[in-house]
Amino acid sequence: MVKPSESSSTQEQPLPTLWLLGKTGAGKSSLIQALTGSSAVEVGNGFSPCTKTSFAYNFPQDKPLLRFLDTRGLGEAHYDPSEDIKLCQRQSHVLLVVAKVEEQEQSAVLEVLSTIRKAKKIKQVLLVYTAINTVPESEKNRLVAHHQGAFEKVWGSALAAIEVDFDCDTQTYYHREQLVAAITEIMPLVGLMLDKKEHTSLEEQAFAKVKNEVLWYATGASFTDLFPVVGLVSVPAMQAKMLHSLAKRYEVKWNTRGFAELIGVLGTSFSTQYGVKLGARQLVKLIPFYGQTVGAATAAAVSFGTTYGLGRAAGYYFYRKSRGETVNSEDMQQVYKDAFELGKKVAPRE
Known part of the structure; x- marks a missing residue:
């Protein structure tokens, strides 16, 4: 990343x-x-x-x-x-x-x-x-x-x-x-964007205020990942920009050390799978016909899910840090997994 x-x-x-x-x-x-x-x-x-x-x-x-x-x-x-x-x-x-x-x-x-x-x-x-x-x-x-x-x-x-x-x-x-x-x-994405349901926790209320920004970055990452090789650079770049913006919104100091800590809380398996899957998605898109249709669409949906999941987990992390609270690794990983699956489900298909 x-x-x-x-x-x-x-x-x-x-x-x-x-x-x-x-x-x-x-x-x-x-x-x-x-x-x-x-x-x-x-x-x-x-x-x-x-x-x-x-x-x-x-x-x-x-x-x-x-x-x-x-x-x-x-x-x-x-x-x-x-x-x-x-x-x-x-x-x-x-x-x-x-x-x-x-x-x-x-x-x-x-x-x-x-x-x-x-x-x-x-x-x-x-x-x-x-x-x-x-x-x-x-x-x-x-x-x-x-x-x-x-x-x-x-x-x-x-x-x-x-x-x-x-x-x-x-x-x-x-x-x-x-x-x-x-x-x-x-259009499932519209439902997630326009959802105004009551939130059960203060952390969820805080994320609701930045959710559309996270969706914007997820949509951008998804779109650029439609094209062979481009996503290898564009997706991580958009995610990095999103994290910087979210840290600012939550008023949390953001630097290389903070980045390493956030990724560390997500776990080493996240970092390993992230790199392997990102590279694999780009290779699949190079397969004639299949890569340009099914492969590209799948890559775009996964990039949307990954970006939304990362943004949701980052929101959880930044909220806890802004209040001086300890961030539970297992809880944060579950937040990421749930948001990743939701993101894949609502990702734009065109």
Whole structure:
């Protein structure tokens, strides 16, 4: 593993992307606020233009892990969606069709959805019905059935749907957990990133504040390890930069001695396996065809898991050190193993 460093280069990497398709006023910005916890001002100022009518919002803004694409203008006069569709189909992983439940007129959305289906670029679609609590129960059921039938008819098959109601002023997010769970089924990394469950210990609470940064480094390491030999240098470099950054966040002095102590607590088996497995992953990627597909994908997933596991274990270590507490080697090794397995499970597959 590379020793402590403050600098490493990162390549441009693709972000898991949610394409929000819906009419103006459907609640797309509120959905972003509910999922990310960002304010209306942060969301409004965070959008950057992709085309004349499509905008991207990266979250978090400083070290992005997720991108929202918003196509605006549906249902408006003289709006031509062709340019937006071409862009969004190329970048998106999941299409979220957002419809305000009481808005029965959805012809513009249905037309674009039909075009998307014919292009056969987007495979994953989730329907999100908003403002669900603004209508009586009996009326709500009728409206949802109406929308569901129309959308499924255009798509040609059954579509999963979530009913939500987000009041961003009071931060009352009805069915937010169900929406996150539905997205997680398709994109596991998003679920880990957006998880806001209660934490049982102060140490877990402390790590929750740096978790997205660890995920950012894990995603970067995973992406660079897709390429033969590159990962041999890039993965340890990104991990070293992550450790330096985490030490700073936990206000722990970080130097070569601290690095050696952290690795020592993880155990000699960790260091040995780390070096052997890293080299083996690079060799596998050199095998024609297999290495460029299965080998590269496996290497990327393992690098994600290793980096996330190392970051999680480092968080545990730095938290204890910052409080002057003794770090139990067995406990820390278990923290690493659990996080490594979770990281492999949620690692991006594209």
